[in-house]
Amino acid sequence: MTFPAIEKASKEEIKILQERLLQETLHYVNVNSEYYRALFLEQNIDVNAIKTISDLQQLPVTTKDDLQKNNDAFLCVPKNKIIDYCTTSGTLGDPVTFGLTDKDLDRLAYNEAISFDVAGVKEGDVVQLMTTIDRRFVAGLAYFLGLRKLGVGVIRVGAGIPQLQWDSILKYQPNYLITVPSFLLKLIEFAEQHNIDYNNSGIKGAICIGEPLRNQDFTPTILAKKITDKWNIKLFSTYASTEMSTAFTECEHSKGGHHHPELIITEILDDQNNPVKSGESGELTITTLGVEGMPLIRFKTGDIVQLHDEPCPCGRTTIRVGPVLGRKQQMIKYKGTTLYPPAMHDVLSHFDSVENHVIEISTNDLGTDEIVIKIASEKASDELLSEIKDYFRAKLRVTPKIEFAPIEELNKVVFPAISRKPIRFFDLR
Known part of the structure; x- marks a missing residue:
């Protein structure tokens, strides 16, 4: 699978595509979302007047509190159209339920397939999935769907248990692992205790979630360096959330997570919900594109990041999301x-x-x-x-x-x- 042509397009071509998809999304939520329809009516907002990315600033933001207080009102389809129920992790409050339709699951698979492609995973590879796929957790399901779409073999081991992980690695010889990076240190420790030659195990790389691998200047964190000082594998950072239904994944050059412009619009806002200056950090705010079940408009993720738009050596022209500095509330x-x-x-x-x-x-x-x-x-x-x-x-x-x-x-x-x-x-x- 080759990455979509839009990711090599000019900034103007990307802008034209995003603005067309934005208008489609606004009309969709105005008709189908009880929450957004009431909000637009209350604030006298004409969605036909929102035509450009900069016009988004005329719309109010959506917060986690809005989702928690009005969870069902965000749903745009009858409940019999929901195929999968998942929830956010609830780090900052009660979990929020997201309903995914069949179309949303296809979109999720597409997102992960092109994201794994960013990290160099190709058809015919074998990947060991070391995260849970149950407990209403969207990531594990998303990874499986994306790898399947990419034509990759999946070993669904789940989290923890170093012995079981190594049994599977030695038996099925995966090329890549999907894991929380600190767990790689436990795998190294187990391998050293049991005379497993981990540097000749066939693992080329690990797609890592949940913990930072890069500092703000893209140098490796202490955790990343401790892993690669011992295990000669490539670490890829990927950033996503249930609300976004979209991932930002590093390529081999480790200069930030690549944006998929056909799936999501990104803004970086200050405390007054105004765009920050180019190169400044602020709160990542997203508008989902192509989501059927629960699309979100200007959703404030709570994550403080910086965008990077200089060309990437991999050939993609899309912006990149830098390492998460922290959560605004924290x-x-x-x-x-x-x-x-x-x-x-x-x-x-x-x-x-x-x-x-x-x-x-x-x-x-x-x-x-x-x-x-x-x-x-x-x-x-x-x-x-x-x-x-x-x-x-x-x-x-x-x-x-x-x-x-x-x-x-x-x-x-x-x-x-x-x-x-x-x-x-x-x-x-």
């Missing part, structure tokens, strides 16, 4: 410094002796943000604590309060039974 002001959890997670990744950790944010008596980091380590000592604090000071200019905790205690909160991914950040403000 921004921390600490001793005059602005911090986001991913930066603190990356600092802690530097220490092999830190087996697990959680970050807790609360409001102190002065009304300012307070950070407490709890870490588990078999090598707990004053020397390790001092070393971690010094590293925080060197990397982030501040040192939060850090204390040791039993590994069993942290495992209970990081890996709760009802969660689909580790939870290491707790906002108690």
